[in-house]
Amino acid sequence: DGGITQSPKYLFRKEGQNVTLSCEQNLNHDAMYWYRQDPGQGLRLIYYSQIVNDFQKGDIAEGYSVSREKKESFPLTVTSAQKNPTAFYLCASRLGGSANYGYTFGSGTRLTVV
Amino acid sequence: QQQVKQSPQSLIVQKGGIPIINCAYENTAFDYFPWYQQFPGKGPALLIAIRPDVSEKKEGRFTISFNKSAKQFSLHIMDSQPGDSATYFCAAIETSGSRLTFGEGTQLTVNP
Numbered sequence: 001d002g003g004i005t006q007s008p009k010y011l012f013r014k015e016g017q018n019v020t021l022s023c024e025q026n027l028n029h030d031a032m033y034w035y036r037q038d039p040g041q042g043l044r045l046i047y048y049s050q051i052v053n054d055f056q057k058g059d060i061a062e063g064y065s066v067s068r069e070k071k072e073s074f075p076l077t078v079t080s081a082q083k084n085p086t087a088f089y090l091c092a093s094r095l096g097g098s099a100n101y102g103y104t105f106g107s108g109t110r111l112t113v114v
Numbered sequence: 115q116q117q118v119k120q121s122p123q124s125l126i127v128q129k130g131g132i133p134i135i136n137c138a139y140e141n142t143a144f145d146y147f148p149w150y151q152q153f154p155g156k157g158p159a160l161l162i163a164i165r166p167d168v169s170e171k172k173e174g175r176f177t178i179s180f181n182k183s184a185k186q187f188s189l190h191i192m193d194s195q196p197g198d199s200a201t202y203f204c205a206a207i208e209t210s211g212s213r214l215t216f217g218e219g220t221q222l223t224v225n226p
Contacts, residue, residue: 004157006157031212033213040221041219042203042216042217042218042219043158043203043216043219045213048212048213050212056212058213088155090157090158092157102146102148102160102163103148103150103158103160103214104160105150105157105158105159106157107156107157108155108156108157110155
């Protein structure tokens, strides 16, 4: 079955550590996105990428970094510069073009600072 | 960033009731309006979507009503069930757009 796989499901980070969240899709989607969701809150865009080797900052990019070396993969690194990283992180992908604009989301990674 | 305003923030109904969630937008270039359903601890899933050339779309118990002149659209859930309890997000995107614009979300509780 095609879909988006996020790993790990739960992640614990110590103060001052960088951590990387994995996002892999086998849907042959062109665009990929990272969102942050805080309890009871909406979705805030961190970074997105429409093609390989290119990405753009979203609304809350500070303290985060990404790469897009392969079409299937869009890892997110939460750096020590992110002062409040505890949140639920969601990866999404989209085919693009005129036929389909909808996102497919992964099941999320819950990051906790300990 | 063009906004999509969603209301109410939370909604409680009894089983069998018809919850209605409303969204309003400003960008007249938006031409695709999806709704997402999210259960706790899970990623959002596409529920139903509509384009502005259609005034209503039904899929099972879920109906989108679209008012292009008012720049508003709404989600109705017929015969709501406790299993419908979730957070619902409306969204919008334009043909040349690269990212969806999401509403703030509505937390729906359907009591037995």
